[in-house]
Amino acid sequence: MRTATTRPQPPRPLPPSVRALRRTLRGLPGKLYDVAYEPGLVVPAADGSALLTDHYLPARDRKQAPGDFPTVLIRSPYGRGFPWAPMFAVPLAEQGFHVVLQSCRGTGGSGGTFDLWRNETADGTATVAWLREQPWFTGVLGTTGPSYLGFTQWALALDPPPELRAMVVQEGLHDLHAYFRPGGTFALQNGLTSAMGLTCQHQGTLPFVRATARLQRRFPAAARTLPLGDAYVPALGTRVPFVDEALAHADPADPAWRGADAGAAAESASVPTCLISGWSDVALDQTLQQYERLRRAGCERALLIGPWTHHSLLQRGWPQVFAETLAWLRAHLCGDPSGLRPERVRVHEGGGSATGTWRDLADWPPAAPGRRWYPAADGTLSRADTGEAGAPFATYRYDPADPVPSTGGPLLDNTAGPRDQSALEARDDVLTFTTAPLREPLHVRGPVSVSLRAAADTGHADVFARLCDVDGQGRSVNICDGIVRLPPDTTEPADVTVAMSSTAHCFASGHRIRLQVSGGAHPRFARHTGTGDPLATATRLVPAEVTLHHPAALALPVTEDGESGDDGKA
Structure with a gap:
């Protein structure tokens, strides 16, 4: 040494x-x-x-x-x-x-x-x-790196040294609380996978391979055993202090999380920053949050989002990601802007064709009128709001002993990304609301959300919502999703909004838009036990019946080239 x-x-x-x-x-x-x-x-x-x-x-x-x-x-x-x-x-x-x-x-x-x-x-x-x-x-200094290496960049940028001239944050995190506790839940699968990597990968290839195999072998039992604060230990081979803290402290204002959010670095940023992510990346929401902060600060910025997961961005996406990284560093560290794209934003728009389409945009999100679709008791989803305010229109029973499984989405394994939802949607505890076939293509670019009025008979429940594209053969594929924990003791209807991340997606002519609603996605998220007991120490499982009331609405940002045919009528 x-x-x-x-x-x-x-x-x-x-x-x-x-x-x-x-x-x-x-x-x-x-x-x-x-x-x-x-x-x-x-x-x-x-x-x-x-x-x-x-x-x-x-x-x-x-x-x-x-x-x-x-x-x-x-x-x-x-x-x-x-x-x-x-x-x-x-x-x-x-x-x-x-x-x-x-x-x-x-x-x-x-x-x-x-x-x-x-x-x-x-x-x-x-x-x-x-x-x-x-x-x-x-x-003359620049920084780069993915995942937690994004956090180390944002942490330095909280008080940037004068030498720092450029940053390239690839699928990067800036808020560890939001990563471990999305929507008030606990990111069980991604959280334990990340903990394994953080504690073992630096030890070398063989220890990392052994730790990966142990997690794969023991994770299913850990995910279904209570109390969770003890059950995770065999899967990781040791107790991990930051996992214990994440399980025990749900509130981001808790002193345990002090310093876990370096996002403020973007609020007054002057360092030119390029952000890169994928539509199925576990860090997508944090990437877009930082882009918005950079935009408001007037900082020079660029955004690239591809059809990637957290892992495939560094695999099949790497040639394009490296080219973007190199162009940004050359422009701001070497004074050579020749490799920069003319437009600030490039995103891959899925759907519409087998391979999707790359779109160059002036900024993100693009100007798009918000359009609303309203779920009804008969399982339809339409532009007409025919529901009576306050009236219940759908109910599902969530049983934590038989939790709704996770299928695709932003995960840290090879099950991530778009997946066939047929088996999931056949379950009695998964609600679906679907439009008629679209007459013309519909382009959605920007943040997606659903507003609901929900109540649980036990007062304790999660609400998971997902946007899906249903093709002409009836195959349903996930696009984006989100989860929210109802406020404690919500036995009377309460207004909640489920932020379902963002997308750039074209619903092709003849396809249908589907809203999926359920009580969770396990083991991606730790199951709600149905009680108000602390997550780390809870030992009881109580089923909950969740009722949805009007008004409820799915909000989609529809772009101008998707204006025609966006009413979801046959």
Whole structure:
């Protein structure tokens, strides 16, 4: 382990494993420079802990390059090997960037204790202070990285150093409470999967593979065992403090969550920021929330959303994602805007054709009139609101002993994305409301929501809502969804709005719009036990009968090119 001031002469060639993995990547630009690296540099954290850091640098004629290249900082709790070295560090260094790849405190050999979110601002600032002392650092800095690496970027941007000129946040998080506790529930499947990655991936390939296998083997039992605060432990192999805190503290104002939301960095941002996500990405809502904040702040920004999940964005989507990343960094760190798109926003619009269509837009969301469709007792969904205010029109019984299963959507496994909903919609505890076949295509671009008046006979329940596209053969496929927990003791009808994320989707002519309503999506979300008992310690399961009352309305942002035929009439 070397000190921060020790530099090998000359830098080492890349390890054979990294070179081999880099050669497997397809669709990336040809290299401009050979790459060398300095592994295991020690950067002092804010508290003096040693942050292990690898430095990848461009080399001319296989020799060390002078310090005339900008720097890209990547701070990760997942280790510094795959995929960060071959997919991020080496390709960027090949294009003429110093890349500083660092393990967060308490991970990947770095000193101290990893404490989810609490040290990232201070340690990022300390790393920039170290960079200022390096002879190759030009004072021009960018950042990039996906998932929790997005949080480390936003944490640094809360008090951005003057050297920070650009950020590229790929499928990034900024609010850990919203991630673990969406809509007042607990993100059981994604939460435990993330916890496994955060606690094991930085330990190396074999420990990570073993932890993944253990979670897959033991998760089904954990998801159906009470109390949940104990049941999850065998699946992860250990008790994880931040999982315990997430289970125990539902309120984002609770002191336990202090510092977990770095979203304010975008509210007064001046650092040009490119945001990248997918329509089935677990971080989509957070990406769009930050884009809106950047828009209000007048910050230079760009947005790319593809037909990707959290994992496929880094797989089949990677050539396009890397090209977007490289263009943004070149524009703002190197003064070369030639690779930027003419329009600020590019989104993939699903439906309409087998492969969908890419759309370039001036901004997001585009100007679109809100249109409403109203569910009725006969299972129809129409533009005419014929319901009598206050009258009940639908009821479902949610039994936590036989919870409604999750089918597709934003998940962290290979079941994510659009999926056939036929088996799910055949259940008695899943309500569906469907339009007549559309006469013309209908284009929806922007946030989707449903407003409901709901009551539970026990006073305790969740409401899950999903927008689906039903084709001419009757196959129903999910587009976007959301969940909300009813206020405690809601035995009388209460107004709730289920934010169902956002989409860009074309309902083809002859297709039908479907609204799906149920009591949950398990094990994506922890089942509501039907009681007011704390989630971590609840041991009772009580079925709930949930009744929907008028008024209720599905709100869709319909674009101008979808004006005709949007009434859902046959």
